[in-house]
Amino acid sequence: MWFRSEPPEMPARKQLRLKCFDYTSGAAYFVTICTYERARLFGQIVSAGTGNAPYLQPEPHSPDQMVGKWLHELENRFPEITLDEWIVMPDHVHFILFQNRVSSPTGSCASLQDILKWLKTQTTNEYIRGVKCGMYQPFHKHVWQRGYYEHIIRNDQDLMETRQYILANPIRWLEKQAHK
Numbered sequence: 624m625w626f627r628s629e630p631p632e633m634p635a636r637k638q639l640r641l642k643c644f645d646y647t648s649g650a651a652y653f654v655t656i657c658t659y660e661r662a663r664l665f666g667q668i669v670s671a672g673t674g675n676a677p678y679l680q681p682e683p684h685s686p687d688q689m690v691g692k693w694l695h696e697l698e699n700r701f702p703e704i705t706l707d708e709w710i711v712m713p714d715h716v717h718f719i720l721f722q723n724r725v726s727s728p729t730g731s732c733a734s735l736q737d738i739l740k741w742l743k744t745q746t747t748n749e750y751i752r753g754v755k756c757g758m759y760q761p762f763h764k765h766v767w768q769r770g771y772y773e774h775i776i777r778n779d780q781d782l783m784e785t786r787q788y789i790l791a792n793p794i795r796w797l798e799k800q801a802h803k
Contacts (some may be wrong), residue, residue, distance in 0.1 A: 625701060646799070651707075651776035652720045652735055656743065659765040663713040665690060668796045674740040686750060686759050694718060694743045700741060703732050708786045712796060717789045719776065743758045743767045 665687040690711045697720070698706055706762050709718035722732065733741075747766045753759035776782050 649723045651721065651782060653717070653771040653774040653776055654720060654739065655715055656739065657715040657720070657768045659768050660763060661714040662762055663664050663758065664710050665712055665713050666765065667790070668793045672777055686753060689749050689753065690716055690746050693742055695740065697742060701733050701738055704738065708789045710789050710792050713794055719785060719789070719794060739771055
């Protein structure tokens with residue numbers, strides 16, 4: 624007799640997507656993508672001294688600049704989107720995307736999932752090239768974590784608060800590190 628074994632039960636992943644929301648429609652999204660196992664691949668946050676805001680320490684040809692380059696390239700690859708506020712942190716990136724279905728020349732619009740898949744692919748490929756050239760530190764298994772966090776920005780107040788959250792991220796990072 625033939626028996627088929629069932630795959631082991633996997634823990635259910637929390638669904639972050641809104642039910643019945645068309646993710647190819649015009650909207651504004653706050654997106655966070657984390658590195659795999661929160662590895663600090665993109666530089667370090669430094670304090671600029673009293674009264675100055677902390678920032679990600681830039682280095683020539685650094686991986687954080689590479690991620691920023693590909694964030695800006697999103698607008699060329701997907702003409703229906705506009706990049707708003709963004710920041711690359713040591714182990715994650717935050718950004719706001721406006722997706723406008725009307726501005727797409729073909730009338731079709733890529734989903735947020737397609738856009739982020741393309742971004743992760745481009746940044747991973749370039750990161751791998753950087754590791755092979757000795758420019759970037761090696762990573763374990765993957766550059767990016769599976770999935771991403773997204774929040775649909777619903778109004779101007781939400782947009783303003785999200786921009787402030789992104790801009791204040793280096794300050795929160797340093798405070799968090801000080802308490803470890």
